[in-house]
Amino acid sequence: MGVLVRKFFFFLTVSSISVAAQAQDGAVHQSDVVLADSVRPTITVTANGLGTAIANTGQAVTIIDREEIDSVQGADATRVLRRTPGLSFSRNGGNGGFTGVNLRGANSQQVLVLVDGVRVADPAAPGGGFDFGNLLLGTAGKFDILRGSNSTIWGSDAIGGVVDISTRGETGFLGNAEYGSRDTLFTSAAGGIGGDGYYAGLTGSWYRTDGFSTAASGTERDGFEQLALGGQVFVDLASNLEVFAHANWSEGDLDLDGFPPPTFAFSDTLDTQETRRLWGDVGFAYYGNDLTLRGSYGLSDTERDNLDADGATTFASDGRSERLSLRGEYRAIGPVTVAFGAEQEWTDYSASFSPDGEADIFGAYVQLGFVMGRFAAHIGSRVDDHSLFGSNASYGADVSYGFGSDWRLRASLGEGFKAPTLFQLLSNYGNTELQPEESTSLDIGLEKGSRGKGTHLALTAFRRDGEDLIGFVSCFGITGGICADRPFGTYDNTDRARAQGIEAEAGFDIARGLRLSAVYSYVDTEDRTTGLRLARRPRHMGTLFADYEALFGLTLGADLRLVGPSFDDAGNLARLDGYEVLDLRAALPVTETVEIYGRVENVFDSDYQTVAGYASPGRGAFVGVRARM
Template sequence: MRKFPFLLTVATIPAAIPAAATAQPVQSLDQVEETVLADDADDADDADATGEVEAITVTATGLFTRIENTGQAVTVIGRDEIEAVQGADITRVLARAPGVAFSRNGPPGAFTGVRVRGGEAEQLLVLIDGVRVADPASPSGGFDFGTLTTGTVGKIDLLRGSNSTIWGSDAIAGVLDISTRGRSGLAGSVEYGARDTLFASATGGLSEDAYFAGLAASFFRTDGFSSAAAGTEADGSEQFTLGGSVFVDLTDQLELFANTRYANSDIDIDGFPAPSYTLGDTSETQETEQLSGALGLAYYGQDLTLRASYALADTARDNFDPALGAAPLFTSDGNSQNLSLRGEYRLIGGLTLAFGGNREWSEYQTDSDTGEDATITGAYVQAGWVLGGLAAHVGARVDDHDRFGSATSFGGDVSYRVGGGWRLRASVGEGFKAPTLYQLYSPYGNLDLQPEQSTSADFGVEHGVRGSDFHAALTLFRRDSENLIGFDNATFTYANIARARAQGIEAELGVDLAPSLRLAGVYSLVDTENRETDNELARRPRHSATLFADWQTPLGLVIGGDLRLVGDSFDNAANTVRLEGYEVFDLRASYPFGDGVELFGRVENVFDEEYQTAAGYGSPGRGAFLGVRAQM
C-alpha cells in the first residue's frame, strides 16, 4: 500500500531521487521504491529511539529530496495532519506553516489570497500535482485558494523564499506544491455542521506491481453568511472536485504517468450597489471551472533520470446577476500549456547535476476583448553535493519571454549537521514574475513592462524535522523586490513603479511532552515596507502565530485545539484603513470505532470572535461540525 503515495509524489515532480539518498545507482522505479521503503524502515527504527521522522520535499530543488539535504526553508504537511485539523478550509491547515498570512472576501469559497513572507498573493507559485494552476486571465495572474478544499489534498509542500532558479516565473515569495491524494483500497469521510454545511470526500485506487490507477473526489456545500460584514443576506457556495492519476511501468526503467484535476465552484458574492456604491448585499454569483493535468514519461537509468511531460491548465469564470437577466455580466478564460524536460545525472562522490528546460504558452480572453497570448522559454542547471552532514546546491537559469526579453536567476543553499540533531542552513535565491497578459494587453496595459524581480536570503538553525519528538527551528529572512507592477494614476496604465522589502523572523517548536501529548506552534514577525512611500504593505500583519496541541486520552479519545493569533495590519497601500488583530480558537476531537472507522467533530471560533481579513468582508462566527471517516 505504501508504494502508491510514493509513486504519486515521484511522478508529479520533475526529477528523481538524488544520488546521496540512494545506497546504489537507481535502476528502475521499483528499485527506487525499494530503496526509499528501506530508508523509511530504518527511519522508523530510529524514530523509536530518537523520535526522528523522515520528511521529503520537492519544492526546494525540484527533486525528490530529504529536507535535511537542503538549506532552504520548507514546510511539509501530510494527510494525517490535514485530517487532524478537520474541515474543508485549506487556510486552517496553511496557518500551521510559519510566514503565512491570508485574506478572504467573505465565507469559504470566496476569493482567498495566501501571502508568504510578506509577498503578494500572486507572487506565490502554486502547483497542483506539479502543474501550474494560476489563472492567466486574472489581472495579477494569481491562484484563488477559495477554489481549493482539503478533500482531495494528500500533501502540502511549501517553500518560503525566492526560487526562480528551478521554477521560473512567479516564484518570488515561494513555491507551494499540492499533491492529490492517492492510495489503494477505499477511504472516505462526510461531515455536517453550522450554516447547513456539508463536506464529503472519497479516494480509492487499484494497483498491481506494474501499475496504479486512483481517483479522489470531494463535495462541499454551505449556506454561508453575508460576504459584506454589514449585510444580512447569506452568501453560500458549492464546490465539486475530481482528481485522478495513473502510473504504468512500461519496462523496468520506463514509466508512463498521467494525472488530471477538474474543479467546479459556484459562489454567491456581494458587490457595490447603487446609490451608495459601498459593499453590501447583492444577488451576484460567480462560477469557476478549472481543468488541469499532465501526461509524460519518466526514465530511470543507472546514473541518469529523465522526465518529459506535457501539462495543461485552464480556468474559466462567469459572473451573473439574476436581477439583470440570465446573460453573464462578465466572462473570462485563461489557458496555459507547458512542455518540459527535466533530468538528473548522478556523478561520483555525492555529486549530482540537475538540469531542465521548458516552454510555456499562455493565453487569455474576456468578453470585452479578443484576447492575447505570450510564450516563455527557460532552461536551468544546478550542481549538488552531499558529503556526510554537508549538503550544498548552486544553480542558474535563463528565461526568454517573447514580449519583454530575457531574465536570469541564480540561487544556492547549504545545510550542515553540527551534531546532537541540530543543523545550520542558509540559502540565497532570486525570483522574477513576468507581467500578466492583462497587464500587457488590457485597456490599461503597457507593452513596455519589465518583470518583477526579487532577491531573498535566509539563515536558520533547526533541530529534527516537523513531527519528530522535538522539533525546533529559528529562521531569519529578508527579501528585496524591485520593478513591482502597479497601477500608475498619472498614465492610467500599469507600470513598474514600486520597490518593497520584507524581513523578519520565523520560529517553530514541536515537542512530545508525553507519548500521548504533543504541543506545537509557529510564530512569524514580518516587517514589510513599500520603499517608495515608506508605508507597510497591505494585509501583511507584523505578528502572527498558531499554537496547536493534541492529547490522546487513556480511553482513545483524541482532543485537540488550534489557536490562531494575528496582529494589526492595514487593508490599503495608503495605510489609512486598519485591520484589527484577532484571536480565533478551534476545539476538536476524534474517536476510533473498531477497525478503520473514526468519529470526529469540532467547534470553530469557540469564543465567537468578530474579525476581518479584508476590510468590509465578514468572517465566520462560532460553528459546530460532526463527521465520520472510514477506510478499507
C-alpha cells in the same frame, strides 16, 4: 540582453568549479511516494524540482501530509496552511471567496502554486495569482511549501515561494462525510488499486454551505457549492521507466455581494460567480543508475463567469496554459550531481471588455550539487526568454550542515522573478513595455529534529528585496507618455519593497500521546517608494496547536491562531485589527474501519476581518464520520 547572457554564463562558470545541485539517496518512484500515505513525508520537490530529502537542502521547507490534514478536519485549506511559518492570508468572505496566500510578506500573485507539479494560476486574472478559496481539502494529499525566492528551478512567479499540492493517493477505499453550522455538508472519497508496477486512483469531493453574508454590513447569506474530481495513474513499463498521468477538475458556484445603486456601497446583492478549473499532465520518469529524468506535458484552464440577479453574464474570462517540461539529475562523480531542466510554456487569455492575448516563455537551468555525509551545497542559474519582454536571468545557492545531536545549520540565497501577466501587458489597461518583477532573498536558519516528531526547534531569519514591482498608475488628467490611449490608467514598473523578519517553530512530546507545537513569525514589510507598510501584511502572527491521543484511541486537539493588526490599504489609512481564533476538535474510532469526529471552529465567536468590509465566519460546530475499506 548581453548583460543577462554574461550573467548566466558567469554563474555557470562559478558552478563548474564549485559544488553541487541536488542529491538523492536513491531513486524514488512517484508511485512509491503516493502509496506511502502512512509515513510522514521527508522528501521535498519544491527545493529542486525532482525530490530530495529535506536535510539535503539549505532552503526553508514545510511539509504537511494527509494525516495532519485529516487531524485538522474540514474543507478549508487555510486552517491547515496557517501552521506554516511566515504564511498569512486574506479572504473575501467565506469558503469559495477569493483567498490570497502571502509568504514572508510577498503578495499572493508572487507565490507559485502547483498541483501535482502543474502550474494552476489563472492567466486571465489581472495579477495572475492562484485563488485558494476554490481549493478544498477533499482531494489534497500533501502540501510542500518552500519559503523564499527560487526562480532558478521554477522560473516565473517564484518570488515569495512555491506551494506544491499533491493529489491524494489511497489504496482500498476511504470516505468521509460531515455536517455542521450554516447548513454545511462536506463529503469526500478516495480509492485506488495498486500492484507490482502499477497504481490507479480516483478522488472526489462535494461541498455546499448556505454561508453568511460576505459583506460585513449585510444580512443575506452567501452560499458556495463545489464538486471536485481527481485521478492519477502510474505504470512501470520497465524496472527503471515509469509513465504517469494526473487530472483534476472542479466546478463551483459562489454567491457574491457587490456595490449596488443608488449608494454603490458594498452590501448584499444576488450576484453569483461560476468557476470551472481543469488541470493535469502526462509524462514519464526514468530512474537510471546515474541519471534521473522526468518529462511531462501539462495543461491548466480556468473559466469564470459572473452573473447578475437575472442570470445575465456581466463578466467572463478564460485563462489557459500549456507547458512542456524536462527535468533531470546526473550523478556525476561520487557526491557531485548535476541537475538540469528546460520548459516551454504557452499562455493565452480572453476576458470581457478586453482584447484577447497570448504569449510564450522558454526557460532552462542548470544546478550543481555536492552531498557528503551531513553536508550539502547547491548552486545554479537559469535563463528565461519571454516572447513579449525579452530575457531574464536568475541564480540561487544554498547550503546545509548537520552537527551534534540532530542539529542542522542552513542558509540560502536566491533570485525570483515574475513575468508581467497578459492582462498587465495586453488589456485595455496594458503596457507592453513592462519588465518582470524581480527579487533577491536571503535566509539563514538553525534547526533541531524534524517537524511533527520528537523535539523540533527551528529559528530562521530572512530578508527579501523586490524591484520593478508592477503597480497600477492613474492617468487622470494625463494624456501623453505612458498614459497615451489609457485614459483610466495603466500598469508600470513603479514599486520597490522589502520584507524581513524571523520565523520560529517548536514542537515537543510532553507526555505519552501529548504533543505541543507552535509557529511564530515576525514579518516587517516596507513599500520602499513610500516608506509605508505593505497592505494586509500583519507583522506578528502565530499558531499554537496541541494534539492528544488516549490509549483507547480518542484524539483531542486545539489550534489557536493569533494575528496582529495590519493595514487594508497601501496608504495605511484603513486599519485591520488583530484577532485570535480558537478551534477545538476530537475524533474517536468506533471500529477498526470507522471513526467519528467533530470540531468547534472560532470557539469564542471572534469578530474579525482580513479584508476591510468582508465578514469572516463566526462560531461553528461540525460532526462527521470516516470509513476505510
